[in-house]
Amino acid sequence: MNWYDRWILPRLIDLSMRNREARRYRERMIPQAAGRVLEIGFGSGLNLPFYGAHVEHLFALEPSRDLRRIAGRRVGGAPFAIELLDRSAEDIPLERASVDTVVTTWTLCTIPHAARALAEVKRVLTPAGTLLFVEHGLAPDARVQRWQHRLNPLWNRIGGGCNLNRKIDEIIAGSGFRLAELHMEYVRGLKPLSFTYSGRAQLAIDPPATRLDPGVESRV
Numbered sequence: 001m002n003w004y005d006r007w008i009l010p011r012l013i014d015l016s017m018r019n020r021e022a023r024r025y026r027e028r029m030i031p032q033a034a035g036r037v038l039e040i041g042f043g044s045g046l047n048l049p050f051y052g053a054h055v056e057h058l059f060a061l062e063p064s065r066d067l068r069r070i071a072g073r074r075v076g077g078a079p080f081a082i083e084l085l086d087r088s089a090e091d092i093p094l095e096r097a098s099v100d101t102v103v104t105t106w107t108l109c110t111i112p113h114a115a116r117a118l119a120e121v122k123r124v125l126t127p128a129g130t131l132l133f134v135e136h137g138l139a140p141d142a143r144v145q146r147w148q149h150r151l152n153p154l155w156n157r158i159g160g161g162c163n164l165n166r167k168i169d170e171i172i173a174g175s176g177f178r179l180a181e182l183h184m185e186y187v188r189g190l191k192p193l194s195f196t197y198s199g200r201a202q203l204a205i206d207p208p209a210t211r212l213d214p215g216v217e218s219r220v
């Protein structure tokens with residue numbers, strides 16, 4: 001690991017992820033988590049203040065030692081038990097059907113094999129469990145998409161493996177989830193960096209869904 005990834009990037013992630021737009025999504029999505037909760041890509045623990053009274057236990061999975069160290073300062077005083085897991089989301093150290101909610105915020109963009117991670121999420125979720133997600137990704141406008149593809153190699157290097165051009169709804173639906181709720185919008189900031197997908201997904205009963213539910217709310 002080079003000095004940038006070791007010393008600069010974790011602090012940069014902690015700082016940049018504290019912005020007002022991110023907070024708005026955290027306020028809306030994180031209180032929906034309930035029961036035994038797994039957060040993948042826990043980062044520096046910025047979702048913690050938004051978990052509500054329905055959480056019984058939080059498994060906080062984060063492969064970066066430096067981000068776990070920053071998060072460690074935030075976990076004291078939570079009204080539920082928190083277990084920090086030093087693992088990758090492609091290899092979740094939990095039993096099949098053992099968690100009620102999985103949370104991912106700005107993480108599917110970075111996990112090297114996002115579909116493999118979602119297969120693991122599917123394995124550990126209970127049949128009635130929920131995946132809550134907030135992710136940036138591929139924009140709908142061709143001009144913005146061109147910039148996203150153009151900038152991606154550079155962004156990937158400075159952003160610790162982050163990708164600008166993943167089509168998050170298709171990745172989730174293609175991994176065997178039914179999108180029960182999906183919002184899509186540009187948030188404040190540069191368009192190639194700011195197109196945001198958020199919502200809720202549940203295990204698809206049939207073979208992997210490739211289309212959205214007819215009733216899904218979808219805004220662009």
Ligand SMILES: C[S@@+](CC[C@H](N)C(=O)[O-])C[C@H]1O[C@@H](n2cnc3c(N)ncnc32)[C@H](O)[C@@H]1O
Binds near residue numbers: 040041047062
């Ligand atoms: C932009 S940060 C977001 C952090 C946090 N979720 C938040 O909302 O502030 C991306 C996170 O994905 C994590 N990550 C990268 N590869 C991962 C993997 N294979 N499995 C789980 N998390 C991963 C990074 O370590 C980092 O914490």
